[in-house]
Amino acid sequence: MDALVKSEGNSPTPRDLLLQRYYVQQDEETHLRDYWRIILKHRWIVLTVFAMIVTTATIYTFSLTPTYRATASLKIDYERPQILSFQEIGSPGHQNFGPEFMGTQQKLLQSRSLAKRVIETLKASGQPIALADPASADSAGALNNWPVWITNLFGSSSSTPKDAIEPALRSESETGPTEEQVMARKVDALLSTLTVEPVRTTNLVKISFTTPSSGLSSLLANTWTKAFIDHSLEMKYNATSQAGEWLSKQLQDVRDKLEQSEAALHEFVKQKQILTIGEKKDIVTTKLGDLSEALTKAQGERISKEALYRQSQKMRFDSIPAVLENSMIANLRAEYYKLDSEYRRQSETYKPGYPKMVRLRDGMDQIKRQIEVEIARIVDAINQEYEAALKKEQLLQSAVNAQKHLAIALNQELIGYDMLKRDVDTNRQIYSGILERQKQAGVSQGLAASNVQIVDTAEVPSVPFSPNKTRNILLGIVLGLTVAVGMAFFFDYLDNTVKHPEALERTLGIPNLALIPSLASALPRQGRGRLSRNGSNGHGNGTPVFALVAHSDLRSTLTEAFRTLRTSLLFSSAGSPPKTILFTSAQPSEGKTGLSINTAITLSQLGGSVLLIDADMRRPSCHAQLELPLKAGLSDYLTGNADLVSAIKGTAVPNLYCIPAGTIPVNPAELLASARMKDTIDLLSQRFDYIVVDSPPIFGVADALILSTVVKGVILVVHGGRTPREMVQRAFKNLIELNAPVLGAVLNNVDIRGNGYPHYYHYYYNHYQQASSGAAPEPAHNETQASNLEP
Numbered sequence: 001m002d003a004l005v006k007s008e009g010n011s012p013t014p015r016d017l018l019l020q021r022y023y024v025q026q027d028e029e030t031h032l033r034d035y036w037r038i039i040l041k042h043r044w045i046v047l048t049v050f051a052m053i054v055t056t057a058t059i060y061t062f063s064l065t066p067t068y069r070a071t072a073s074l075k076i077d078y079e080r081p082q083i084l085s086f087q088e089i090g091s092p093g094h095q096n097f098g099p100e101f102m103g104t105q106q107k108l109l110q111s112r113s114l115a116k117r118v119i120e121t122l123k124a125s126g127q128p129i130a131l132a133d134p135a136s137a138d139s140a141g142a143l144n145n146w147p148v149w150i151t152n153l154f155g156s157s158s159s160t161p162k163d164a165i166e167p168a169l170r171s172e173s174e175t176g177p178t179e180e181q182v183m184a185r186k187v188d189a190l191l192s193t194l195t196v197e198p199v200r201t202t203n204l205v206k207i208s209f210t211t212p213s214s215g216l217s218s219l220l221a222n223t224w225t226k227a228f229i230d231h232s233l234e235m236k237y238n239a240t241s242q243a244g245e246w247l248s249k250q251l252q253d254v255r256d257k258l259e260q261s262e263a264a265l266h267e268f269v270k271q272k273q274i275l276t277i278g279e280k281k282d283i284v285t286t287k288l289g290d291l292s293e294a295l296t297k298a299q300g301e302r303i304s305k306e307a308l309y310r311q312s313q314k315m316r317f318d319s320i321p322a323v324l325e326n327s328m329i330a331n332l333r334a335e336y337y338k339l340d341s342e343y344r345r346q347s348e349t350y351k352p353g354y355p356k357m358v359r360l361r362d363g364m365d366q367i368k369r370q371i372e373v374e375i376a377r378i379v380d381a382i383n384q385e386y387e388a389a390l391k392k393e394q395l396l397q398s399a400v401n402a403q404k405h406l407a408i409a410l411n412q413e414l415i416g417y418d419m420l421k422r423d424v425d426t427n428r429q430i431y432s433g434i435l436e437r438q439k440q441a442g443v444s445q446g447l448a449a450s451n452v453q454i455v456d457t458a459e460v461p462s463v464p465f466s467p468n469k470t471r472n473i474l475l476g477i478v479l480g481l482t483v484a485v486g487m488a489f490f491f492d493y494l495d496n497t498v499k500h501p502e503a504l505e506r507t508l509g510i511p512n513l514a515l516i517p518s519l520a521s522a523l524p525r526q527g528r529g530r531l532s533r534n535g536s537n538g539h540g541n542g543t544p545v546f547a548l549v550a551h552s553d554l555r556s557t558l559t560e561a562f563r564t565l566r567t568s569l570l571f572s573s574a575g576s577p578p579k580t581i582l583f584t585s586a587q588p589s590e591g592k593t594g595l596s597i598n599t600a601i602t603l604s605q606l607g608g609s610v611l612l613i614d615a616d617m618r619r620p621s622c623h624a625q626l627e628l629p630l631k632a633g634l635s636d637y638l639t640g641n642a643d644l645v646s647a648i649k650g651t652a653v654p655n656l657y658c659i660p661a662g663t664i665p666v667n668p669a670e671l672l673a674s675a676r677m678k679d680t681i682d683l684l685s686q687r688f689d690y691i692v693v694d695s696p697p698i699f700g701v702a703d704a705l706i707l708s709t710v711v712k713g714v715i716l717v718v719h720g721g722r723t724p725r726e727m728v729q730r731a732f733k734n735l736i737e738l739n740a741p742v743l744g745a746v747l748n749n750v751d752i753r754g755n756g757y758p759h760y761y762h763y764y765y766n767h768y769q770q771a772s773s774g775a776a777p778e779p780a781h782n783e784t785q786a787s788n789l790e791p
């Protein structure tokens with residue numbers, strides 16, 4: 001694109017730079033507008049789809065049988081089962097408070113057993129008749145059997161249980177359903193209308209019933225909550241009565257044990273005469289103490305006596321205190337020592353045989369014997385004392401031993417007694433504990449306190465719960481909008497034609513020189529009625545003809561668009577504007593001829609002479625539009641059958657001349673490729689200010705591509721919303737490959753009404769129309785402004 005814009009010069013012109021900046025800005029800004037344009041373009045699809053969806057949603061909503069929802073709320077507290085205090089600790093079964101507890105309660109609230117209970121309760125109370133739907137009140141027979149009625153009722157309102165049940169009913173019609181099956185269906189029907197919702201972070205649970213009858217809904221919700229409380233109480237009662245039974249069995253066992261242990265104790269006491277055992281024990285202990293003390297004493301005595309005894313046995317009488325302390329012996333000894341000293345003194349004088357001496361000796365001997373007798377008596381006494389002490393000790397020792405045995409025996413009896421007694425005490429303790437618990441269980445069994453409380457009873461709803469008309473319709477609107485817009489985008493996606501100048505420039509990279517609106521969309525409302533169906537052939541009856549609109553209607557939007565194209569052409573290349581311009585297109589009927597003529601007209605309005613050459617020798621039409629003869633024309637001149645002057649024809653448009661196609665030749669491509677053609681163009685470009693060449697389409701014939709090399713500028717006409725992008729791209733590529741001087745493309749025949757095209761087309765047109773209405777004179781063909789545009 002840049003290469004095209006730059007055209008001949010190497011350095012970009014200020015115009016190139018401005019255009020570049022413009023494209024960048026366009027890239028950034030156009031996304032949202034693109035979306036809006038797509039929606040506007042497919043507005044009929046959008047509106048139709050939207051209307052269809054919203055209408056369907058509305059009809060569906062209003063066709064639904066209204067259902068009413070009644071809600072009751074319950075508070076469920078956690079309660080520990082109180083059976084035995086020691087069982088509560090560490091019992092895993094009872095540590096389920098928290099989400100599990102509420103989850104369990106929720107499941108219990110949705111249990112089939114509860115549904116059965118409710119069915120039975122309502123059946124027993126006969127309430128459904130009183131609270132039945134007024135619409136069904138006349139069918140009293142059906143109402144008496146209300147669960148069937150409720151099943152039918154739900155079945156008729158929605159796709160609930162009936163659909164599921166009906167096939168089963170048919171297959172069972174021969175045998176008839178059993179009572180259990182009927183109940184199961186009723187339970188299913190009931191549960192399908194129930195909603196249980198715990199209120200987050202609280203102990204509250206909401207129980208809702210949605211049925212076609214408001215009274216029935218509230219009745220069901222209230223009955224359900226009551227039934228749940230009864231159910232939980234019953235479960236509690238069962239639990240406590242089971243515990244009670246277990247306790248009484250335990251109590252019996254413990255009582256038996258207690259009795260046994262008491263009997264054993266009693267027997268023991270009787271046998272061992274345990275009642276006096278206390279005294280006995282005291283006596284035995286005291287006596288044992290006394291005896292031990294006496295034994296110790298006797299032992300001490302015996303030891304001291306034994307020492308004397310042993311001394312006496314060793315004849316060491318002098319160390320025996322009794323001998324030493326004996327006064328008689330002392331006296332005798334004193335006398336003996338006196339006689340002995342006398343004897344020693346006399347022996348110095350007398351001989352031992354001397355009578356005095358003999359007498360002395362005898363006296364001494366006598367004293368000695370007396371001493372010995374006395375000692376012997378003392379020793380004898382010591383012996384006796386020792387033996388007595390020994391005997392006493394032995395006696396005491398055996399008495400102590402006997403007493404010890406007695407004490408041990410007594411102790412053993414006491415231990416046995418204690419064991420039995422302890423047994424009895426323990427059993428008695430257990431017995432009284434169980435007895436107490438049993439009494440408590442009995443009391444709680446009788447208590448009707450529940451951990452479930454009704455917080456709110458269900459009221460009879462006055463407004464239907466479903467269908468929520470506003471919500472459904474709003475949803476319909478949202479869905480409708482989404483689908484409708486989605487479809488618009490989908491259709492737009494499927495449509496791969498070039499619809500917008502931006503698409504040309506951004507997607508295909510071809511500069512857009514101008515946008516030519518379709519004749520119908522460019523006309524004011526009152527003018528459109530005058531338009532013939534194909535937009536052409538209006539000569540003489542005042543109807544605008546597209547090919548001549550730039551001449552016939554100077555103030556029209558289309559003419560403005562052609563002036564824009566002219567300006568773009570004049571400024572399309574640096575330096576002088578191209579003198580020879582070729583109009584071609586990818587496929588037929590894109591508006592080449594119409595654009596060639598109108599461009600030639602607008603160029604002629606600048607004052608210079610302009611030549612229009614109809615080089616489309618296959619389907620020539622310039623002559624017809626300009627009301628000229630076909631011959632002699634280009635082909636005639638190129639084949640040498642006519643001269644150039646006779647081929648160039650003046651037209652009704654001042655300054656505009658035309659060479660019609662001439663006789664349709666067999667070989668147009670060859671004629672166009674000839675050197676004569678190139679020379680002719682060169683020659684004519686010297687004579688005319690501008691030469692505009694109309695040509696056949698690029699695809700199918702080579703004519704246009706051949707011509708593209710002999711002109712100074714090529715314009716690719718693209719029929720907006722009809723020519724596929726790929727075709728435009730290929731045509732453009734073919735031209736580029738031949739080094740054709742492509743100036744850009746013109747998006748033609750675009751419906752500018754509401755396709756997101758700027759308002760100014762209409763605005764300027766209308767403004768212009770009003771300003772010039774009535775008195776404003778038609779400007780001359782050679783407009784003064786035109787000269788200003790001359791580069």
Ligand SMILES: Nc1ncnc2c1ncn2[C@@H]1O[C@H](COP(=O)(O)OP(=O)(O)OP(=O)(O)O)[C@@H](O)[C@H]1O
Pocket residue numbers: 516517518519520534535536546547585587588589590591592593594595616619621695696697748749750
């Ligand atoms: N902008 C337009 N508004 C209304 N009608 C248009 C417009 N452009 C072209 N037409 C009409 O489309 C038809 C084909 O136009 P035209 O003959 O100019 O196309 P063409 O490319 O020259 O066709 P061919 O390939 O046959 O030569 C004509 O009836 C013409 O009036």
Ligand SMILES: [Mg+2]
Pocket residue numbers: 592593594616619621694695
């Ligand atoms: Mg044509």
